[in-house]
Amino acid sequence: MRYTYRLFQQILQLIQRHGLNTRQLHDLAGWTVVVTLALKTGNVQAKDNPVNTSLWTPQPSMSTTYKTSPPIPSQELLDRNLKYAEGHQPKVGDANFGHMPDTAIICCQDCRLNPTKQLGLADFDTAIIRNAAGAVTELTRSILIAQRWGTKHFVVIKHSDCGYFQITGKHLIIEDFKARAKDPNAIDAVVDKLLDLDPPKLSVDDLVLHDVNYLKESPLIFPETKITGWVFDDHTGKIRQVV
Structure with a gap:
């Protein structure tokens, strides 16, 4: 029990120090349950497993910046998507809708x-x-x-x-639409x-x-x-x- 108490003391200090958001607190809560159960069953020792602060370390954006955009559609577009997908971190189902x-x-x-x-x-x-x-x-x-x-x-x-x-007046939008649309009068309703x-x-x-x-x-x-x-x-x- 003293290991569990020490673990929770460490977690409390880290929460106060870093200021976690809702998603990070949710992840931390699940991680804490796992560690606590492991401690009770004797599978791990807290002194040998310090708190992993990477759980709330700011993660880099998954977006990659390119100097130019590929044509849509194109194989280059698909290739870039595959490159992104290699590091994709899914957030679906309850992991998303329960923590919007x-x-x-x-x-x-x-x-x-x-x-x-x-x-x-x-x-x-x-x-x-x-x-x-x-x-x-x-x-x-x-x-x-x-x-x-x-x-x-x-x-x-x-x-x-x-x-x-x-835009100097909506009459310009109307004139442009009427000159190019399939149904020039469709804009009248809106x-x-x-x-x-x-x-x-x-x-x-x-x-x-x-x-x-x-x-x-x-x-x-x-x-x-x-x-x-x-x-x-x-x-x-x-x-x-x-x-």
Whole structure:
């Protein structure tokens, strides 16, 4: 028993020192049960098996960065996928749905935004919800599903060089669609939903405040849910909180 007590003392100290997230605590709990059972049966000695801190050592991202992208579809694409699959760490079934992240980032679909990399997030720690300009008014289904799976904090991120600011009026979108679409009149049914704001009159901070307030006032958002708003500067790579 003294070995078990000493082991738990070590674990408590490491938790306080490193600050574990939900997934890491879950992994640690399972590992602790195994070690405790082994100690009781005499299969191992705690003094010969110090606590393995690799369980909560930050793991490198599984993503590999390439200078160019392969054609889609192509054999090169499949080859790169096979290379990734060699180190793939599956998280499926109960391992996933029982331990979903409690934070979700809402941001633009612009490929220059890579929240996981730019904010130094660990794999599987944060859900990412995206669309054009990261407009929350078009994300009702995604937001409801995120809350269903445990999201308690929505992080709204806009970026300074967003293409949304390059749109001078929805009439340009309508004209472009009618000139190229199979059915030019199909856009008439959704024209009122194209732009609910006038980009040239808004700053990026204004957009953040608009979306944060929209979520806070929405009856679909749980009362305890936290909403924060941020701006990512495409020029400097830095992020700042607006609200």
